[in-house]
Amino acid sequence: MDLGFLPAGLEPYDVLVIGGGPAGATAALYTARAGLRTLVVDKGLTAGALGTTAKIVNYPGVPGPLSGAELVRRIRDQAVSFGAEFVTDKVLRVDLRGDPKQVWGGEGVYPAQAVVIATGAMGRTRRIPGEERLLGRGVSYCATCDGPFFQGQEVAVVGNNDEAVEEALTLTRFASRVHFLSPTADLRASPELGEALAAHPQVTLYPTARVREVVGQERVEGVRISHQGEERTIPVGGVFVYLQGNIPVTDFLDDQLPVGQGGCLLVDDSFQTVIPGVFAVGDVLCRHLKQAVVAAADGVVAAMAVDRYLSGRKKLRPDWSR
């Protein structure tokens, strides 16, 4: 996978926030309002903990009930009203020690002076049998990166959220057929995305499908599923997996930051990690209390620390342009 280099002349953002749940979107709201050029990179509205929550009634000032996705949307809209930008992309790799820091997604590279990590704790520990062995040999987590390798082939997508649906729709540009294997009866995706998926002529939907194994010797040859009381193997050349679990999402960090027990991120009182200018907020942190309002509050404290970090740098740096 070629992740490319920073294109010459691309002006770094002041702040890049990875993850647009309550923690990341609130951090962006505050940094944008402070006049900092802010970009949030998020892989999908319903890919985070709050985005998947059907009903929320305990967020202060929002009596509800309303869906978690609607609450996230409102926080994002408020951030956008102050100038924050949002892109839908999955972060795959970062260089946190560079100047500027760089963040690579499936769609491009995003440079920034400061980075806020707000990716939550919906990562997986359990894998589908065969998934790890065939990773990179037909198993993938990124349709934008790997979709073109499956031109004219049949592929399977495993998942049910916005990210899974968007990736499946991307794959229809290359694959002859996309078998969409949802663990639930209904999709957990935005209605408009769900409708686009259901209406797509190249997509076959399998609600409540249990994926038993990714099969193949050297490469993926099929996916074995239980569906409607029957076990069967669908012959496919690729399997794209977007299932969720409950561990901190830090896979893209590639050991650049120390982690605590269970892979959670460690920060100081201002939510800064051991790397200056790199902050972390919300459920990705080592903390037992996982609530939307706590995540949002982290975002506020971190945003102020980001502002202090950036203004400190400006004072320290001579202006060579004069």
Ligand SMILES: Cc1cc2nc3c(=O)[nH]c(=O)nc-3n(C[C@H](O)[C@H](O)[C@H](O)COP(=O)(O)OP(=O)(O)OC[C@H]3O[C@@H](n4cnc5c(N)ncnc54)[C@H](O)[C@@H]3O)c2cc1C
């Ligand atoms: C089922 C359930 C019910 C809950 N109910 C309540 C409740 O009633 N009240 C309450 O206060 N709290 C509730 N919580 C907890 C609350 O949802 C979390 O504490 C809160 O959402 C954490 O916010 P966050 O921003 O840290 O993470 P998340 O909300 O998980 O957001 C993380 C974001 O990061 C993005 N992301 C992840 N990886 C990447 C990547 N590689 N690239 C780009 N983007 C990425 C995701 O798309 C997501 O938008 C519930 C949680 C669950 C799971």
